[in-house]
Amino acid sequence: MLGKRCGRKLEKYTPDYVVFDLETTGISPMQDDIIELSAVKVRGGQAVDEFSQLVNPFRPIPRQASMVNGITDGMVADAPPLDAVFGAFLDFIGDHILVGHNIHTFDMKFLYRAAEAFYGRTLDNDYIDTLPLSRRCLPDLSRHRLTDLAKHYHIPAEGAHRALNDCHMNRMVFEELGKELRCGAGGTLRLCPRCGQTLKQRNGRYGAFWGCSGFPACRYTES
Numbered sequence: 001m002l003g004k005r006c007g008r009k010l011e012k013y014t015p016d017y018v019v020f021d022l023e024t025t026g027i028s029p030m031q032d033d034i035i036e037l038s039a040v041k042v043r044g045g046q047a048v049d050e051f052s053q054l055v056n057p058f059r060p061i062p063r064q065a066s067m068v069n070g071i072t073d074g075m076v077a078d079a080p081p082l083d084a085v086f087g088a089f090l091d092f093i094g095d096h097i098l099v100g101h102n103i104h105t106f107d108m109k110f111l112y113r114a115a116e117a118f119y120g121r122t123l124d125n126d127y128i129d130t131l132p133l134s135r136r137c138l139p140d141l142s143r144h145r146l147t148d149l150a151k152h153y154h155i156p157a158e159g160a161h162r163a164l165n166d167c168h169m170n171r172m173v174f175e176e177l178g179k180e181l182r183c184g185a186g187g188t189l190r191l192c193p194r195c196g197q198t199l200k201q202r203n204g205r206y207g208a209f210w211g212c213s214g215f216p217a218c219r220y221t222e223s
């Protein structure tokens with residue numbers, strides 16, 4: 001939902017969330033534009049509703065972008081502009097926790113920019129980025145792109161890079177990462193007993209200790 005401050009990045013599993021993905025004209029959240037906006041609502045780990053919308057950026061889509069996501073100028077020629085559909089997207093995500101892959105440095109910035117441009121506010125939804133989460137849960141995997149994780153978990157990757165397909169793939173990956181978290185990822189991970197987020201080893205004045213990755217919102221520590 002719209003708010004005054006950005007939501008927090010969480011490092012945990014939750015069974016209820018909205019997984020989302022954007023396709024864009026390029027890799028700059030400040031200069032590129034959204035051309036597809038998709039989201040899947042998840043309850044108890046199961047997909048219960050979906051949202052998907054092509055967006056006309058009113059500029060040519062660079063060939064490199066079309067080659068990645070398969071979206072061409074012709075496909076968005078009759079699509080509505082972002083300001084006409086962003087409100088429906090906000091209604092769909094509500095105040096749920098957002099989940100996505102590489103969203104901390106990429107997709108969230110596009111959403112913040114749109115929220116500021118159209119409403120003069122930001123998004124205060126907390127969010128979980130499955131990219132850093134997968135690095136924590138699967139440190140031995142050499143690459144952590146969404147397709148690498150799908151392959152690791154034997155999840156079909158057909159139609160990858162179209163936003164709605166990526167949402168469904170990302171949901172399945174997140175559910176698998178959730179299992180890793182619940183069993184401590186084979187002993188490599190510990191979870192905060194207070195809020196369920198991962199614990200991180202930190203160094204303090206009196207030596208090493210475990211602190212919650214949710215700091216400062218959660219101040220749990222143990223020696």
Ligand SMILES: [Zn+2]
Nearest residue numbers: 192195212218
């Ligand atoms: Zn905590």
